[in-house]
Amino acid sequence: MSEREIFLVGLSHKSAPIEVRERVALTGDALKAALGELRSTEGVSEAMVVSTCNRVEVFVHAQADEPARRFFTSRAADAGAHLYVKQGVDAIRHLFRVSSSLDSMVVGEQQILGQVKEAYGLASAASAAGSYFSRLCNRAFATAKRVRNETDIGKGATSMSQVAVELVEKIFGDLRGRSILLAGAGKMGALSAKALQVLGADRILVTNRSPERGQALAAQVGGTFRPWDELTKLLVQVDVVIVSTGAPTFVLTRDMLHAAMKARRHRSICLIDLAVPRNVDPACAELGDVYAYDVDDLERVVSSTREARRGEALRAEAIVEAEVMAFAKEREARAALPVLAQLRRHAEKIARAEAERTLAQVGLKLDDKGRKSVEAMAQAIVNKLLHGPTARLKEAAASGDTSLPGAAAELFGIDHEPHEATSAESEERSAGNGAGRASAAASERS
Amino acid sequence: MSVTILRAATALYTVATAAYVVFFARPRIARAATIGFWFLAAAFAVHAIAIGVGCAELGGQEFFSLRGGLVLMVWLAAGIYLVLQRWYRLPTVGAFITPLILVVLFPLLFVGPEHAGVPPETLRNPSVTLHIVTAVLGVALFGLAFGVSLMYLLQEREVKGKRFGALFSRLPSLDALDRLNQRLVRTGFVFYTVAIVAGTLTAKVVWKSAWSWDPQQVVSLAVFLLYGAMVQLRHTGWHGRRYAVLTLVGFVIVLGSMVTLKSVPGVTRHAGDYGAAARAGDAQ
Numbered sequence: 001m002s003e004r005e006i007f008l009v010g011l012s013h014k015s016a017p018i019e020v021r022e023r024v025a026l027t028g029d030a031l032k033a034a035l036g037e038l039r040s041t042e043g044v045s046e047a048m049v050v051s052t053c054n055r056v057e058v059f060v061h062a063q064a065d066e067p068a069r070r071f072f073t074s075r076a077a078d079a080g081a082h083l084y085v086k087q088g089v090d091a092i093r094h095l096f097r098v099s100s101s102l103d104s105m106v107v108g109e110q111q112i113l114g115q116v117k118e119a120y121g122l123a124s125a126a127s128a129a130g131s132y133f134s135r136l137c138n139r140a141f142a143t144a145k146r147v148r149n150e151t152d153i154g155k156g157a158t159s160m161s162q163v164a165v166e167l168v169e170k171i172f173g174d175l176r177g178r179s180i181l182l183a184g185a186g187k188m189g190a191l192s193a194k195a196l197q198v199l200g201a202d203r204i205l206v207t208n209r210s211p212e213r214g215q216a217l218a219a220q221v222g223g224t225f226r227p228w229d230e231l232t233k234l235l236v237q238v239d240v241v242i243v244s245t246g247a248p249t250f251v252l253t254r255d256m257l258h259a260a261m262k263a264r265r266h267r268s269i270c271l272i273d274l275a276v277p278r279n280v281d282p283a284c285a286e287l288g289d290v291y292a293y294d295v296d297d298l299e300r301v302v303s304s305t306r307e308a309r310r311g312e313a314l315r316a317e318a319i320v321e322a323e324v325m326a327f328a329k330e331r332e333a334r335a336a337l338p339v340l341a342q343l344r345r346h347a348e349k350i351a352r353a354e355a356e357r358t359l360a361q362v363g364l365k366l367d368d369k370g371r372k373s374v375e376a377m378a379q380a381i382v383n384k385l386l387h388g389p390t391a392r393l394k395e396a397a398a399s400g401d402t403s404l405p406g407a408a409a410e411l412f413g414i415d416h417e418p419h420e421a422t423s424a425e426s427e428e429r430s431a432g433n434g435a436g437r438a439s440a441a442a443s444e445r446s
Numbered sequence: 447m448s449v450t451i452l453r454a455a456t457a458l459y460t461v462a463t464a465a466y467v468v469f470f471a472r473p474r475i476a477r478a479a480t481i482g483f484w485f486l487a488a489a490f491a492v493h494a495i496a497i498g499v500g501c502a503e504l505g506g507q508e509f510f511s512l513r514g515g516l517v518l519m520v521w522l523a524a525g526i527y528l529v530l531q532r533w534y535r536l537p538t539v540g541a542f543i544t545p546l547i548l549v550v551l552f553p554l555l556f557v558g559p560e561h562a563g564v565p566p567e568t569l570r571n572p573s574v575t576l577h578i579v580t581a582v583l584g585v586a587l588f589g590l591a592f593g594v595s596l597m598y599l600l601q602e603r604e605v606k607g608k609r610f611g612a613l614f615s616r617l618p619s620l621d622a623l624d625r626l627n628q629r630l631v632r633t634g635f636v637f638y639t640v641a642i643v644a645g646t647l648t649a650k651v652v653w654k655s656a657w658s659w660d661p662q663q664v665v666s667l668a669v670f671l672l673y674g675a676m677v678q679l680r681h682t683g684w685h686g687r688r689y690a691v692l693t694l695v696g697f698v699i700v701l702g703s704m705v706t707l708k709s710v711p712g713v714t715r716h717a718g719d720y721g722a723a724a725r726a727g728d729a730q
Contacts, residue, residue: 149474155615170605173619265683268620285606289686297608304610 004045006136008091009068009083010057013105016082023076024056034071035128041067046130048123048137050098052115054105059095061132092136093324099140100147101154102316108153108309113144136327143323150319153312156305160298161192164272168196168240171270171291178239179203182223183231183251185213186244188274193221193242205238207231209245235260235269244274251275254283261287272298333394339405340393342414347386351378448500449555452517455496456551458489459524463548466540473616479537486544487528493521509578512708513557515585518578520551522586530590534626538616542593573644573651581641585700587634588673591627592697595690598623602687624685627693632680635673642670662716665703672696 011021026034031049038047038060046061049071058068065085072079086094097103099116120137123129129137148154157163172178178201182193185208193204204223208214211227218225226234235241235256245251252271261269271292273280278294285292355378359371366374389408396404408414465482469475497517500508508514527543530536601613602620617623645666650656657663676684676692684692707716 152474167605169619170614171620173621266685266688267683268686288688291606293608300608301610 004043004061004063005088006091006132007060007062007065007068008057008086008094009060009065009072010050010055011072011079011082011084012055012057012103014103015084016079020076020079020082021053021056024072024079025053026051026056031122032126035123035126038067038071039126039128043067046123046133047128048119048133050116050119052112055098055103057094057098059091059133061130089324089328092327093320095136095140096143096320096324096327097317099144100316100320101144102147102313102320106158107313108155109158110154113141113148116144117141139323139327143320146323147316147319151312151315153309153316155312156308157301158305158309160188160274160295160302161195163298163301164192164242164274164293165195165199166301167272167291167293168270169199171268172239175200177202179205179237180223180240180242181234181238182206182217182221183241183243184208184245184247184275184279185210185217186246186274189242189244190217190221192272192274193223196240197222201240203238205234207234209247232256232260236263239268240270240272242272242274243279245279247275247279248277249279250281251279252284253281254287257284257287257290261289274298335405339409339414340390343389343408343412344382344386346412346414347382348379351382354378448496448503451492451496451499452551453555455489455493456548456555458485458492459544459547459551462486462489462540463544466537466544470538470541470616473538479540482537482540482544483528483531486524486540490521490524490528493517493524497521512704513554515578515582515704516550516554518582519586519589520547522583523547523589526586526590530626534618534622536618536622536626538618539594539597542597543590546589546593571648573648577641577644577648580637580644584634584636584638584641585704587630587637588693588697588700591630591634591693594623594627594630595693598627598690599687599694602690620686624689627690628680628685631673631693631696632677635677638670638673642666660716662707665699665707669696669700669703672699 011024013021026049031051035047035049038044038049038058041062043063044060044067047068048059050057050059056072058071060068062068065087069080069083069085072083094103095116099113101108101110101112104112116137120129120133123133157166169175175196178196180193180196180201180203182189182204197204204218204221205226206214206218206221206223207226207228207230208217209228211225214228215225217223231251235252241252243251252273257269257271266289268289268291271280271284271290273292273294276295280292280294282292282294284290355375359366359374393404393408462482462485465478465485469478469482472478500514500517509518523543524547527540531540597613597617598620601617601623603609604611604614605620618626645663646656649658649660649663653660672692673696676689676696679692680689
């Protein structure tokens, strides 16, 4: 029986087009069935499938990557060309990076961690994930949490409508009771208006040169349509104006705003110009209490966010690397522990037997104190003898050297079973132990 | 003794300031804001003890000096900020308020609390106590409004100028700062009005005339009118930038006049050199 290892086979937005991803993506019952199938495959002890719109990844604790590969090729014959396969520490690193949103399309986005947690939850509920994946995933989640807490990777707006929303919030704070005017029927404008509405803006007014399109848009965003020639009047009523018409000239001029601001008694107004060519005269921004932004301004914020996140991603990578190394070390140390335990049991058994034999021979001439001294001496010899080998075995395990535990077993004539931990894990799993923490605790003892 | 306790309070204020500044620079260290709050609370308590011990030692005469007034003002400003922090949760504001507290408090550590001469018995009545407390409270609120306005203006420049820097990601929204500023000015004005009324009543008794063109009276009336105008302007739609600038100007006038009137000897009879008056009385 060859040693089990963690394998990852998958495809993502980086390696495969959407046409391939959508054919292998799974949800709900289909995913449960696939997990069951993987789990019952010969040589697979644990399995987990992360399936989102940007990636489908199969993690298995198995003897080979073949079962995971088959997951893809049986669903899409041409998937093979887009697959990436990782093994051992590389697979662990990949899971940690994905959970920490370092492999996402928008680096630092928040959803992926929840999706990985869901994938683990499903695998665990289907009894496909056992103590190994429990340890692995909990470490991955802890890593993601560290990345989120210790870096600014999730900070800032990553889309123009998000920037628009942030600006409006910065100026007006609470959006309750605020009203928005959507001038023109551009798609970006509708998106931003929708976003502002979600944040609590009460009223959306829509105006457009062509009433038909305007009315349609009003219905779509849940607003009220107002005729285009009311524009100057509307400027007095609303707090935010989102402009995205196809007009080649300025729709809002400085004079219009100047008059509107007087009528508004200088209540602040925020103008967001999403049109190219621009629809809002940049001179409007010179007026007091007028906050005007165009596409370039918004885009600049988006790109500065991206820039900042790239910098933060480097710090995040360092955190991930440290966590991966720590996890791998623990894993190695865990592999060496059975040998140590056996070695100690073996030695103590001999010491006890020899002490008893000696006592049986001379027993009558010794009092209780003497008896205890003999036993203590035997134990002390065991401890002294094993002290060096124990330290060296632990060291070797920590540095990733797996040959020494085997050699020690050979040398001391112990029956070395490298898969002892693994078989204990599969027993746990077949007992239906899905709760991550409980099984992790159990494996700590094993 | 009270000076020593005040120095201890200043040390606590310094720690609070450092913690708030650290929190401002690194908002991820949420503990810094908590540390700032509790050190500020401790400083406030120790400061209260210093004021109490000072009263016991000097029988309240210290409040007739600029030093005593400022010590009281800083204490009240710290207390008001602690309450505001509990209500509105604005820990980043601490990084603006606590340094102002230190700047005012620090020079006072090197001045003795004794007033020049013991105030006459005629000044030992409740209306004078009311006058002192409400005046200092009003000025403390104006001082906090000054800090908030400063934050508003700095941030407004960033938002309008499309430079979204450190302030942008840390301070409350412009609207929130504007409304806080307005509330502080309005509340401050209420106390200041009470102080003026109490002061006028005192003047009528002690100076034998409610209005005698004393420079302190003229300046106080100007400040009263300025802040009164601000409260009124709010109703006509004044807000934001212009309001914040007015708040800055108002407090500069308040603080400037306080210092000027006290540092030019004999310019005002208000809380003046009672020793000189006593000596003059002896001579007669």
